[in-house]
Amino acid sequence: MDRVKAAIVFNRICEQGSLSAAARVLDMSRPMVSRYLEQMEHWAGTRLLHRSTRKLSLTAAGERVLEQSRELVEVAEQIADQQEAETPAGRLRVACARFTAEHMVMPWLSPFLARYPAMAVDLHVSNQAVNLVEERIDLAIRITNDLDPNVIARRLGACESVLCASPDYLARHGRPTAPEQLALHNCLHYSHFSRGLWHFRQADGERLALDVAGNFSANESSLLTNAARAGMGIALLPELEVRQSLIAGELVPVLEQLEPEPLGVFGLYRSRRHQPLALSLFLESLKAALPAG
CATH class of the missing domain: 1.10.10.10 (Winged helix-like DNA-binding domain superfamily/Winged helix DNA-binding domain)
Structure with missing residues (x-):
């Protein structure tokens, strides 16, 4: 043996x-x-x-x-x-959420694998945190500004957000002109990490945290996007998710004087000392594809 x-x-x-x-x-x-x-x-x-x-x-x-x-x-x-x-090879097991897989990984994965034909990627899509050792995951990609300081992680970029709503919702309920007016609106929020608290940077550089509420929350950004397009309320959504809806006019920006605070994109892995070349190349490629923030 x-x-x-x-x-x-x-x-x-x-x-x-x-x-x-x-x-x-x-x-x-x-x-x-x-x-x-x-x-x-x-x-x-x-x-x-x-x-x-x-x-x-x-x-x-x-x-x-x-x-x-x-x-x-x-x-x-x-x-x-x-x-x-000499020839990067092996299978990488990568865990991430659906949004991350669809908008951050898949757009460059095909040319990446074509460049390194001896490599393979096994993508595990879930919004749940994973145990890297027990689930034999080589890399977990997380979007957060509240990373556990005990994990081994590398910052790869930023996820920009847009505060937006449908023209129909704004026609029916009015367009807010000041941050405090969000309290008068139905705010659709991401239930996993925001918990109804939205973070912004104002024009003078000061940071602002707003406690919002609404009749719909979800842990999946695509569902919130669909709800916002349907005129259910105002939502703070990833720019990558809503880009096409903004171009098509299905959604429009709200309170543009506020800059939503970007979320960090991190790669989590098991060891700093013995990082396979395949994993290192994957991380470098993902970092190059993401906004620096």
Whole structure:
């Protein structure tokens, strides 16, 4: 059996605390995980784990072997990175929301993959946060101004927004001329991170936070765009999402003296030290395609 693979499996068993959990993370059957563990113990010539009905724990030899197996995997990854440097290859598992996939990733993905034919991208579209390790995700793309300081992340650009409404809604309810007048309007907001609080920069540079309310919220920007086009209210929406609706006149800007505060676009990944070339190239390409903000 592949000794490097056996070391990887042993490391995962130790990290996850059980053979079953390691099998799920590795997308491998439990009997196969058990076989790799037996291979490691045969290779080491001694028992590496104490097994009980509740949990696994390392023997003294197991602690020494764990340190060595981590070093072995690290060296193997370095060699693989050197081989990959000439021809970037491998499958990247990327997680992001639908808006991000449609408006930020897909527009440049086809020429990117044509340039690197040995690479593949597996795109997981969801508005839910993912566990990079447990779900075997190489990169998660998030749009936020409230990033967890404990995650490993790189800022890739900015997501600009537009405050807008349909001409029909403004004809029926009037056009607001001052920020405080938004309190008199039905404001459609994104339920996931804005929670009814909209952030702006005023002409003098001062920042302004407005607490808004309305009879419709959603965690999907396309639904809010459809609601705004249908004349349901005023919405703060990503410029990339509403660009065509603005050009067509289906939506028009509101309170143009206010500049909606841009949201940061971040790439989250598992390690700074051993970043595969394929992931590095993907990040650089996405950064080049996004507004700097």
